[in-house]
Amino acid sequence: MFQSADHDPFAAVLRPPPGETPEQREEREAAEAQALEVSNRIDAEIKAAKYALKKQKKPIRVLVLGQSMSGKTTTIKNFQIAYAQKSWAEERSSWHIVILFNLVRNVNTIADTLNEETTLSISDGRRSTLTEWHRSIMFRLTPLRRIEKDLKAFLGKGSSEAAEVDPPKRPNTSSGLRDSPSASQLSLQDDVKKAQEFCIWSSSGWKAILDQVKTQSQGKDSQVPRVVRTVVTSCKDDIWNLWNDAVAQSLVRAKYGRLEETPGFFLNDIDRILSPDYTPTDQDIVRARLRTTGVQEYRFTLDKGTGTARDWVMYDVASIRTSKAAWIPYFPDITALIFLAPVSSFNERLVENPRINRLEDTFVLWKTVCSSKLLSNVQLILFLNKTDILARKLEQGIQVKDHIPEFGGNKNDFLSVAEWFRRVFKRLFIDNNGPSNRRFIAHFTNVIDTRATQHTLQAVQSAILRSDIEEAGLM
Ligand SMILES: Nc1nc2c(ncn2[C@@H]2O[C@H](COP(=O)(O)OP(=O)(O)OP(=O)(O)O)[C@@H](O)[C@H]2O)c(=O)[nH]1
Numbered sequence: 001m002f003q004s005a006d007h008d009p010f011a012a013v014l015r016p017p018p019g020e021t022p023e024q025r026e027e028r029e030a031a032e033a034q035a036l037e038v039s040n041r042i043d044a045e046i047k048a049a050k051y052a053l054k055k056q057k058k059p060i061r062v063l064v065l066g067q068s069m070s071g072k073t074t075t076i077k078n079f080q081i082a083y084a085q086k087s088w089a090e091e092r093s094s095w096h097i098v099i100l101f102n103l104v105r106n107v108n109t110i111a112d113t114l115n116e117e118t119t120l121s122i123s124d125g126r127r128s129t130l131t132e133w134h135r136s137i138m139f140r141l142t143p144l145r146r147i148e149k150d151l152k153a154f155l156g157k158g159s160s161e162a163a164e165v166d167p168p169k170r171p172n173t174s175s176g177l178r179d180s181p182s183a184s185q186l187s188l189q190d191d192v193k194k195a196q197e198f199c200i201w202s203s204s205g206w207k208a209i210l211d212q213v214k215t216q217s218q219g220k221d222s223q224v225p226r227v228v229r230t231v232v233t234s235c236k237d238d239i240w241n242l243w244n245d246a247v248a249q250s251l252v253r254a255k256y257g258r259l260e261e262t263p264g265f266f267l268n269d270i271d272r273i274l275s276p277d278y279t280p281t282d283q284d285i286v287r288a289r290l291r292t293t294g295v296q297e298y299r300f301t302l303d304k305g306t307g308t309a310r311d312w313v314m315y316d317v318a319s320i321r322t323s324k325a326a327w328i329p330y331f332p333d334i335t336a337l338i339f340l341a342p343v344s345s346f347n348e349r350l351v352e353n354p355r356i357n358r359l360e361d362t363f364v365l366w367k368t369v370c371s372s373k374l375l376s377n378v379q380l381i382l383f384l385n386k387t388d389i390l391a392r393k394l395e396q397g398i399q400v401k402d403h404i405p406e407f408g409g410n411k412n413d414f415l416s417v418a419e420w421f422r423r424v425f426k427r428l429f430i431d432n433n434g435p436s437n438r439r440f441i442a443h444f445t446n447v448i449d450t451r452a453t454q455h456t457l458q459a460v461q462s463a464i465l466r467s468d469i470e471e472a473g474l475m
């Protein structure tokens, strides 16, 4: 209800005193102005102190580690979906060209297999399983060779797999990495030399590549995405017919197993991807494949669930295979390490060294991480990843014991196998953890399932924050 000035206590206080002389008025106004100035100064000081405090609050640093193709970058994409929606939305359309590149590679992989069959049949002196129909389709698909080459040039290093390129070499850069190891780490000097490659390459992360795509799409190379779309669209029927041909499928299966389960496979989505109004979905983006080279740094502000915002820096550490942990001293102040173990790889061999089983290689890397004294205060979080592919392989009857003899006569169903793998990782953790009192934390994941992964990330966030608080001695 309206109150008259007579009943308003503030109006009463602020009203000039009755009978105030002009001198008294001047004096009063000067005092009021001074009081206002002091109040403004205090406000500014509080603001500056708050800002300094915020700046002082160190970000939480998380290493993401695992062999090539284990799902490190895909895990970080999930963090971006959860905590950096704006930049995720901005990048969405740029993924289109990466997805087209993946699709073109799928087609050329099939064409390579068919070419091989032609060569082999000639050298074996037998009749090829291919017909004139195959040959004419392959002829019409030859422009896709040139398209793949152009796209590789357009997208840069990340578009070639590790086996296709020389190991990266570059001088060290800054961005949160230590310039040189401390005195206590001098024994690692030799390894450190080899670790030159573990520097942050701002030029090869997916963000840098997408920025480049954006810039090039506006500049002189702007015709590349348009030409790619036009050429691929003109080949669409041939691509679809070839992919659905029984002879081609059996040759591809004999060489690669199920091509549709390999990373960056988009042939079954060709209609959708080539439709004029196509925009990549979250699912398409997490399935797209771009290799990471060197070490990439990603920053997020995480505030969901905790009430207070906190900056996180995540390092996507690619190209790590060495069991000598030369790279460790380069990452100071790490709170947690997310380790990606692709459990579906139990029947695969390393591309770089076909004598080594991929999962056994992961066991070795995990052991190195668990036993590292430099990481002894770092909370380890294990993602037993690619469980969807593991389940499919076991359903197809692939026997774990044929590839990992220690598995022996255990049951070959998903639950038994997954639990057996978890126990192996846990045993390696316990045996190599030393005096550290950190807990064993493991999650079964399929990081291309963005919904399920969001739940895992919440648990991961809580575990990491808890570890950060414990380290600060607040618990
Ligand atoms: N089906 C399935 N695919 C996955 C999963 N995790 C990752 N992928 C796919 O596997 C491919 C490789 O994943 P990345 O995240 O690029 O692997 P990475 O560890 O970053 O590999 P590098 O950059 O070579 O070190 C991508 O095409 C992903 O979509 C998973 O849990 N299930």
Ligand SMILES: [Mg+2]
Residues within 6 Å of the ligand: 072, 073, 074, 290, 291, 292, 316, 318
């Ligand atoms: Mg990567």
